[in-house]
Amino acid sequence: MSCCCEKKDPNQEAVDAVLAKYKGTKGALIPVLQQCQDIYGYMPKECMAQISKGLNIPLSEIFGVVTFYAQFHLNPRGRNIIRCCLGTACHVRGGAKIFERVQKVTGVKDGETTEDLRYTLESVACIGACGLAPVIMVNDDTHGRLTPDKIPDILAQYE
């Protein structure tokens, strides 16, 4: 049996609920964007369009905010975020070689996400664990005193 009514996808419905909650509220854009990004895991274009309509804010303005703040992501993110430190302390202790090996093992470069969405790779400047240099973080875990050969086993722990 076919149905004549067009069903919205559950993500769009969840975005509608967020929009309804903030309708008419001043300064709603950032919290709306944060909550909508939590729904998708990133900020797809169609979601920005829905927010633009719902809050009556031009799409160009929303795009400007999303691209300005590092907390918003235009592309899907991996299940595991790898942060490779390239700060000074890590650099002098071979951070570049660690970064190189991480790129080789994952097959992606800085800022990219693997096709299977297993990893997103980001370089950072100091994650506050200089005493353990060279350091990477995977999600909330800090891995320090690294050598390139330790990288495959560390990354294998993260599905």
Ligand code: FES
């Ligand atoms: S420079 Fe790498 S943790 Fe500080």
